[in-house]
Amino acid sequence: MDTANLRRIILASTSPRRRELVASLAIPFEVVPSHTEESFEASLSPEQIVMELAGRKAEAVYRGLDPSADRNAVIVGSDTIVVRDGEVLGKPKDTQEAADMLRSLQGREHVVYTGVACMDALTGRRHVDYRATTVRMKALTEAEIQAYARSGEGLDKAGAYAIQGLGATIVTGIEGCYFNVVGLPVSLLVDMLKDFDIQVL
């Protein structure tokens, strides 16, 4: 048996979508949510923001690990933002803000950025990268915007929609990695894990 595959993943996330995607890799993993501050400097580019926040999430879990714990693991942190006309959209705080975000996104394109940080739980060695996906949303009537916002589906999602849910009905096309939009670019993650001796295929 290849001993490299005994390494496990520690997913530094509260997101059920990220948990499902990591589960699909068929590598042993556990979830250790990181509760980090998600503010960032206004001067940062979208790429820098998602990589900084992903790194912060992995780092927080690394610092909180029990010193006597089995550290044959790679900590994975991730962060997703939506950018429209250079404006960063995070998660809406309520239905009203969700409707405002949807109004600004409908009938045009925006870009979804997700940063991924992998960190060796033993040595603290870290590698951070990101992916960007362009998403085109159909033109929506005010009634459709209100109905979708009221569904509540977008409340814990960057940009106030979920491409994997009812939100699929308002997206007309994407360019780039679909899973990047859902919150974890799995093909990127798998490439990064190779560098930490975790071989998925």
Ligand SMILES: Cc1cn([C@H]2C[C@H](O)[C@@H](COP(=O)(O)OP(=O)(O)OP(=O)(O)O)O2)c(=O)[nH]c1=O
């Ligand atoms: C655009 C879009 C975002 N999202 C989600 C992915 C992320 O979970 C969320 C953005 O918030 P994040 O702050 O990236 O993540 P999170 O707070 O959900 O989880 P954690 O920080 O604990 O890892 O939006 C979708 O699920 N579908 C979509 O179509």
